[in-house]
Amino acid sequence: MHGQLKRRSQFVYATLVGVWLAVIIWQGLEHSSVRRFNRGALVNRGRDITTTLGLVLRSQRRFGPFTVKERLEPALRELIRPGELNSIALLSPTGEQIASAGAVIDVSKEVINGPGVYWGEDSLTLMNLVDLGTSEGSDTSENRTTIVLTEDMVPNPFSTNRNNFRRRGDWPDRRKQGEPRLDEPGGARPSADTNQPSAATEGPPSPRRERGSRSPFGRPPWMNEVEYQELIQKRGVHSFVIGLSTDRLRGSNASDLWMRTIILLLTTAASGAFAFAWRNVARSADLQIRLVRASEMNAHLKEMNLAAAGLAHETRNPLNLIRGLAQMISREAAAPVDIRERSKAIMDESDRITAQLNEFINYSRPREVRLGTVSFHKVATDVARALTLDTDDAETKIDVLDSELLIEADDQLLRQVLFNLMLNAVQAIGTGGLIDVSIQKIEGAEEAIIEVRDNGPGVPLEHRSEIFKPYVSMHQNGTGLGLAIVQQITSAHGWEIDCTGNEPRGAVFRLRHVKLAPSKRS
Numbered sequence: 001m002h003g004q005l006k007r008r009s010q011f012v013y014a015t016l017v018g019v020w021l022a023v024i025i026w027q028g029l030e031h032s033s034v035r036r037f038n039r040g041a042l043v044n045r046g047r048d049i050t051t052t053l054g055l056v057l058r059s060q061r062r063f064g065p066f067t068v069k070e071r072l073e074p075a076l077r078e079l080i081r082p083g084e085l086n087s088i089a090l091l092s093p094t095g096e097q098i099a100s101a102g103a104v105i106d107v108s109k110e111v112i113n114g115p116g117v118y119w120g121e122d123s124l125t126l127m128n129l130v131d132l133g134t135s136e137g138s139d140t141s142e143n144r145t146t147i148v149l150t151e152d153m154v155p156n157p158f159s160t161n162r163n164n165f166r167r168r169g170d171w172p173d174r175r176k177q178g179e180p181r182l183d184e185p186g187g188a189r190p191s192a193d194t195n196q197p198s199a200a201t202e203g204p205p206s207p208r209r210e211r212g213s214r215s216p217f218g219r220p221p222w223m224n225e226v227e228y229q230e231l232i233q234k235r236g237v238h239s240f241v242i243g244l245s246t247d248r249l250r251g252s253n254a255s256d257l258w259m260r261t262i263i264l265l266l267t268t269a270a271s272g273a274f275a276f277a278w279r280n281v282a283r284s285a286d287l288q289i290r291l292v293r294a295s296e297m298n299a300h301l302k303e304m305n306l307a308a309a310g311l312a313h314e315t316r317n318p319l320n321l322i323r324g325l326a327q328m329i330s331r332e333a334a335a336p337v338d339i340r341e342r343s344k345a346i347m348d349e350s351d352r353i354t355a356q357l358n359e360f361i362n363y364s365r366p367r368e369v370r371l372g373t374v375s376f377h378k379v380a381t382d383v384a385r386a387l388t389l390d391t392d393d394a395e396t397k398i399d400v401l402d403s404e405l406l407i408e409a410d411d412q413l414l415r416q417v418l419f420n421l422m423l424n425a426v427q428a429i430g431t432g433g434l435i436d437v438s439i440q441k442i443e444g445a446e447e448a449i450i451e452v453r454d455n456g457p458g459v460p461l462e463h464r465s466e467i468f469k470p471y472v473s474m475h476q477n478g479t480g481l482g483l484a485i486v487q488q489i490t491s492a493h494g495w496e497i498d499c500t501g502n503e504p505r506g507a508v509f510r511l512r513h514v515k516l517a518p519s520k521r522s
Helices: 002-063 069-079 109-113 225-235 247-330 337-364 376-386 388-394 411-429 482-493
Strands: 066-068 085-091 097-102 117-119 123-129 147-149 239-245 372-375 397-400 406-409 434-441 447-454 496-501 507-515
Touching: 002 069, 002 123, 002 239, 002 247, 066 069, 069 085, 069 097, 147 225, 247 337, 372 376, 372 411, 376 388, 376 397, 376 411, 376 434, 388 411, 406 411, 406 507, 411 434, 411 447, 411 482, 411 507, 482 496
Parallel strands: 066 147, 397 434
Antiparallel strands: 085 097, 085 239, 117 123, 123 239, 372 406, 434 447, 447 507, 496 507
């Protein structure tokens, strides 16, 4: 039964450890999944932003492929939200920043040549290619680019050398006095007949538009293909690069980690509590098993005890008969001297065995305490008087300290305790010596201490806890049951007994927790 309980406990503990490890692995995988989801959500948000910006630029291409940087960047700055969207940059196909807003982005080769996603310590740099769609009225792929110019750069469609950009300060002033400029409201436009220059301009006529030429929203007619492609490479919007803050990402990851940690702590606490509860249950079950076995053993010992006591009691009768016969032989006047001496030896041996049997029967007898009010001085004096013959033979004196204290005790059992302690002291002292018997009230308590002191050889320190066990004796002729009986009676009263040294020599047997009678407690 005990082995089965042990195996069951091992299985329960192993299961708890397995569940605890499974929860740790589960929470670790869940946290990793949350981190991946948060990173993916931030990347998708960045791509949504760049896609939206591309759609905005695409919607503006109905006015032509050109847009002015000084009007584009304020709009981009309106999108900047510190702590969320930190920066925006537009890149040309060569990787040059042609427009930007917010914090400066370090567009490294890792971002341009890599997968377009670069995680920094506290930021995410995301590059997304721009798909602006084809211009209206054209299906050529080269018209899919928006070109960002500065305000001091405008196209000059009347240049004879076909340069597609001129600084405003370099433009020739072709206006007559009072005539508006072509780029100002109300300015004159070229005549529909390309062979006739407009009245508001001077200079060479513009080239004739041929059938099938480009849409006015694609390559301008005053620019050849090489110049247009160079312009796209230098000022064309090829991709967006945005810098996103990872503060919220890290905060969300930290919150999830704290939640997982709390779950692990609760799981650990629950596992520990369950293990502790199971340990208590297992111990309780084990104790119950031991109590059942102890009860069975106790019942068996009681039966053996009764059988042994009965055997000892029945053995005394033939011993008394043997002693009587030996005594009769020793008194026969006609009997030889050696026969009378052997008869006396038989008598002595019978007395010794009878004394041992009496102590064994006394030790095996159940202790039923009948408490009453007892005068300690009277009981101790009576016991000392009963030992007069022993003390006279050993030339030992027993001094009972006078006291009026009354205690709660069984009178007969208290007499037996004092008798065994005094007789033990007389036998230990040998010839000559002094035995003091006293009782003293404890201050502040309703208890007293009983002491039996002698000035004999004392009890060695290593034997002081062993002398109260059955059949352990410090005397050559002792039975080893006297102090065991004392221990048995004191335990039945709820007292405690111990043995210490007496200064300068001797032993002290001290009884503690002796309750005072109610009449003397005040």
